[in-house]
Amino acid sequence: FPSHDMLISLCLLAAGALLRKKTNWAVVALALIPFVRQNLVLTSLLLMIWLWFQQRITIKSILLYVLILMLPLYHNLYYADTWKWFSTYPSSYGYLTLYPADSVLLQWVKTIGVKLMAYSGVHLLQGFQSGVLIALLFIPLGTMLYVLMWRTLKQGDRLWFGIISLAAILPTLVLGGQSYYPRFEWVNLYTAALVFVLIRIVTGK
Numbered sequence: 001f002p003s004h005d006m007l008i009s010l011c012l013l014a015a016g017a018l019l020r021k022k023t024n025w026a027v028v029a030l031a032l033i034p035f036v037r038q039n040l041v042l043t044s045l046l047l048m049i050w051l052w053f054q055q056r057i058t059i060k061s062i063l064l065y066v067l068i069l070m071l072p073l074y075h076n077l078y079y080a081d082t083w084k085w086f087s088t089y090p091s092s093y094g095y096l097t098l099y100p101a102d103s104v105l106l107q108w109v110k111t112i113g114v115k116l117m118a119y120s121g122v123h124l125l126q127g128f129q130s131g132v133l134i135a136l137l138f139i140p141l142g143t144m145l146y147v148l149m150w151r152t153l154k155q156g157d158r159l160w161f162g163i164i165s166l167a168a169i170l171p172t173l174v175l176g177g178q179s180y181y182p183r184f185e186w187v188n189l190y191t192a193a194l195v196f197v198l199i200r201i202v203t204g205k
Contacts (some may be wrong), residue, residue, distance in 0.1 A: 003037055004037070004187045004190070005037040007033060007037050007040070008190060010030075010032055010033050010036065011033070011197075017029065019058070023057055023058075024061055025066045027051075027057060028068060030044050030065065031044070031064070031065045031068035031069045032046055034069065035071075037187065038188050039168070039171055039172060039175065040052045042167040042171075043167045044069075044200065047164060047195070048062070049197065050199075056202060069120055072085055085156040097173050098110075098116060099111045108174070111173070112174065117172065118135070118185055119142075119185055120143065121137075121140040121143075122133050122135075133185075135185065139182050139185050142186070142189035142193075145189070145193065146165070146189060146193075149193065150162065152196075153199065161192075165195050165196075168187075169192070194198075
């Protein structure tokens, strides 16, 4: 069961729970998101902070969220006697992948530039393959939808939408490797759409 499918299911569960005023079920779904996509832990935390500002969650809900979020820590502490939360790589090479260039600064600039360009559906350093064709067909539409969603929201909601969605997008400009394009772009745009849905459900506008 692919992790992005599980991510979508959890976000839809949170949306449905909020629609039915079942806040704690929504909190459980949000707390489980980092289990299937570790890079979305900041997005999950920001959604909880936003719900707090919307006065939709209580201290009990926050405690429930923290208890669930810490489950890997309890597991590793009990079975491995290790104070570790999620899996880590032995070196930065496993998760920080920069494209080659003449200097470290140029590596960062090149990598971020290429990854940003990828949201137009064009990956400058990928050969022609099925993933590239899929990206060319769908990623530009997702990017345009992102802009339309941002413009649709009111000023305060627009700010929260930008902060929460960019918490998912920005780290993947340098993290996560270069394989299986457009996996991160697709997941990030879908996450942004689900954040938009959650905002509209809670605010009612």
